[in-house]
């Protein structure tokens with residue numbers, strides 16, 4: 273499969289496994305899983321193509337279950353799913369990539385999950401920069417995750433290494 277086709281299938285998978293399963297007639301279970309056979313039929317791709325997309329995905333966005341019969345997105349959902357992730361102790365500092373035009377609102381009301389379930393945070397500034405750049409000139413915010421955890425905020429880590437939390441009040445944020 274060439275690169276363009278990999279990206280195109282990956283984008284369709286992200287859309288349907290996170291946001292709009294009904295558009296292709298699939299249903300996610302409570303934890304976000306769908307039968308691989310159903311996804312293959314709905315996307316009209318082969319198992320080999322699916323495996324190539326999952327293995328070749330730059331962010332490892334998708335994961336098979338232990339038996340390889342089900343697949344889900346590892347994070348980023350807007351539909352209601354419970355990924356079943358256990359709370360985990362975050363690194364002392366986490367990062368969030370955004371853009372200048374959102375800063376006044378973010379510094380006033382904190383980071384909110386917007387359309388997704390959780391605020392997405394990165395363990396390194398490079399990743400945060402990349403996330404911010406999707407929208408323009410990236411601004412990286414430093415999150416005092418140690419203080420948040422000490423104050424009782426819960427963090428979870430997705431299967432592909434994204435740190436998730438419900439919200440980040442402004443007092444834990446500063447510009448890098």
Ligand code: HQG
Nearest residue numbers: 333348369370374377378381382383384386387388392403
């Ligand atoms: C901003 C991609 C105004 C926030 C990435 C962000 C990530 C606020 C946008 C993953 C705000 C939400 C998630 C507030 C937050 N006022 N704006 N109070 N609080 N925002 O896409 O973090 O490629 O839902 O800064 O790599 O950009 O899809 O979140 O700019 O890991 O796998 O509101 O999506 O991964 O945007 O990105 P998003 P995000 P994938």
